[in-house]
Amino acid sequence: MKELTSVSVPTVRRLPLYMAILKEIEPTTQYVSSTLISDRLNLEQIQVRKDLAGIGVTGQPAVGFNVRELIEAIEQLLGWDNMRDAILVGTGNLGQALLGYDGFARYGLNIIAAFDSNPEIIGMKIHGKPVFDIEVLSSLTERMHIQIGILAVPSKVAQQVADALIEAGIHAIWNFTPVKLNVNNNIIVEQVDLAASLAVLSSKLKAVNK
Amino acid sequence: MKELTSVSVPTVRRLPLYMAILKEIEPTTQYVSSTLISDRLNLEQIQVRKDLAGIGVTGQPAVGFNVRELIEAIEQLLGWDNMRDAILVGTGNLGQALLGYDGFARYGLNIIAAFDSNPEIIGMKIHGKPVFDIEVLSSLTERMHIQIGILAVPSKVAQQVADALIEAGIHAIWNFTPVKLNVNNNIIVEQVDLAASLAVLSSKLKAVNK
DNA sequence: TAGATTGTTAATCGATTAACAATC
DNA sequence: TAGATTGTTAATCGATTAACAATC
Numbered sequence: 001m002k003e004l005t006s007v008s009v010p011t012v013r014r015l016p017l018y019m020a021i022l023k024e025i026e027p028t029t030q031y032v033s034s035t036l037i038s039d040r041l042n043l044e045q046i047q048v049r050k051d052l053a054g055i056g057v058t059g060q061p062a063v064g065f066n067v068r069e070l071i072e073a074i075e076q077l078l079g080w081d082n083m084r085d086a087i088l089v090g091t092g093n094l095g096q097a098l099l100g101y102d103g104f105a106r107y108g109l110n111i112i113a114a115f116d117s118n119p120e121i122i123g124m125k126i127h128g129k130p131v132f133d134i135e136v137l138s139s140l141t142e143r144m145h146i147q148i149g150i151l152a153v154p155s156k157v158a159q160q161v162a163d164a165l166i167e168a169g170i171h172a173i174w175n176f177t178p179v180k181l182n183v184n185n186n187i188i189v190e191q192v193d194l195a196a197s198l199a200v201l202s203s204k205l206k207a208v209n210k
Numbered sequence: 211m212k213e214l215t216s217v218s219v220p221t222v223r224r225l226p227l228y229m230a231i232l233k234e235i236e237p238t239t240q241y242v243s244s245t246l247i248s249d250r251l252n253l254e255q256i257q258v259r260k261d262l263a264g265i266g267v268t269g270q271p272a273v274g275f276n277v278r279e280l281i282e283a284i285e286q287l288l289g290w291d292n293m294r295d296a297i298l299v300g301t302g303n304l305g306q307a308l309l310g311y312d313g314f315a316r317y318g319l320n321i322i323a324a325f326d327s328n329p330e331i332i333g334m335k336i337h338g339k340p341v342f343d344i345e346v347l348s349s350l351t352e353r354m355h356i357q358i359g360i361l362a363v364p365s366k367v368a369q370q371v372a373d374a375l376i377e378a379g380i381h382a383i384w385n386f387t388p389v390k391l392n393v394n395n396n397i398i399v400e401q402v403d404l405a406a407s408l409a410v411l412s413s414k415l416k417a418v419n420k
Numbered sequence: 421t422a423g424a425t426t427g428t429t430a431a432t433c434g435a436t437t438a439a440c441a442a443t444c
Numbered sequence: 445t446a447g448a449t450t451g452t453t454a455a456t457c458g459a460t461t462a463a464c465a466a467t468c
Contacts, residue, residue, distance in 0.1 A: 016388075016405035042390075047460065049426070062425050065426090171418065178230070205289065205381060208396075243448080274449070275450090
């Protein structure tokens with residue numbers, strides 16, 4: 001029942017792209033070919049096929065893959081079938097943007113509360129989510145068995161807040177700060193690295209402008 | 211003088227990490243070893259060394275690399291030595307967050323204006339940046355020879371706005387929408403793929419929870 | 421039967437890592 | 445001289461791509 005071989009990170013990163021297409025065609029289509037998916041995404045057909053094989057679904061030769069089955073397999077693998085609660089720390093511009101982003105629900109992510117140290121914001125609601133004092137982070141997070149913490153605080157306090165999150169029992173940190181966090185390797189850290197992304201864009205632009 | 215061999219994308223993505231360390235130690239240190247950098251970032255020493263060799267700097271055996279020289283080489287390669295102007299389209303939560311993020315200056319990126327279609331916002335300033343009507347995007351962008359467009363609009367209009375940006379002479383799009391854009395291959399698109407990032411986090415968390 | 425598409429095995433490619441001589 | 449660290453060449457590893465038989 002469970003996947004024994006784990007799926008590679010590059011494959012996992014492509015799954016949401018597949019999902020978007022699958023969701024779009026699901027109402028009207030029962031079977032989909034790897035060619036159709038690859039065409040829409042400008043990928044190699046064989047790559048899509050390999051990815052789908054990797055997540056454990058089998059298709060029918062000359063027919064394709066069952067759309068519903070694919071959706072369920074991906075949702076299952078990513079845990080998007082069950083809503084997972086998360087908390088967010090830091091309600092600056094970026095934090096507020098994340099609180100207001102309604103797309104996360106599609107990915108099974110539910111931000112239940114935010115934390116900040118600014119007394120002017122504590123007690124308020126941002127996009128419907130309550131903002132608590134960072135001092136009570138530990139008690140609330142532990143009580144509710146929250147596993148995911150979203151880190152959107154200033155760089156200076158990133159490590160310190162990360163430590164507090166881990167202390168409070170968080171298992172995974174989605175890190176929106178540019179700080180390389182120092183954590184035990186039983187803690188999952190996924191970094192949204194804007195600097196890296198901008199670096200790629202900049203270097204390509206530089207290359208073109210020569 | 212110019213690099214003939216291009217640097218790989220994985221290497222480019224690590225350069226900002228190196229830069230952060232270099233900037234930090236620059237005031238006090240003249241030479242830095244690949245070991246010091248790799249230790250701080252939990253990377254392999256040889257990987258850092260290869261990366262640095264790749265950007266065209268040479269170190270001194272038994273001494274290390276000249277910090278200043280490294281900084282200049284990276285800045286040069288990424289074009290972070292010259293401020294590059296950019297415009298941002300879409301002033302929703304995410305757009306506002308990006309407008310307010312003062313860290314971009316460190317990467318030589320200067321957002322000079324924002325565009326939106328909402329008449330209530332047009333004419334206002336957000337974090338000191340003027341918001342213009344998306345209708346005048348083309349004229350302003352062309353006149354100022356802006357090369358970079360930051361896309362932070364709703365998914366529904368992402369492709370359409372991207373087309374308008376390209377029409378206006380933009381060369382590179384930093385795409386914060388989850389939409390896979392369809393563009394000519396002379397246009398650089400760099401996607402900040404939150405869904406991919408969340409997918410990696412989710413799948414790892416799922417694996418741990420079993 | 422012919423055509424489309426999958427599954428599987430092998431080849432290729434590029435990035436990472438290892439090994440070691442050269443140098444300060 | 446000994447130790448640290450680089451530069452370079454080779455080995456390894458994993459992801460992507462190719463090839464082709466099997467199947468609907």
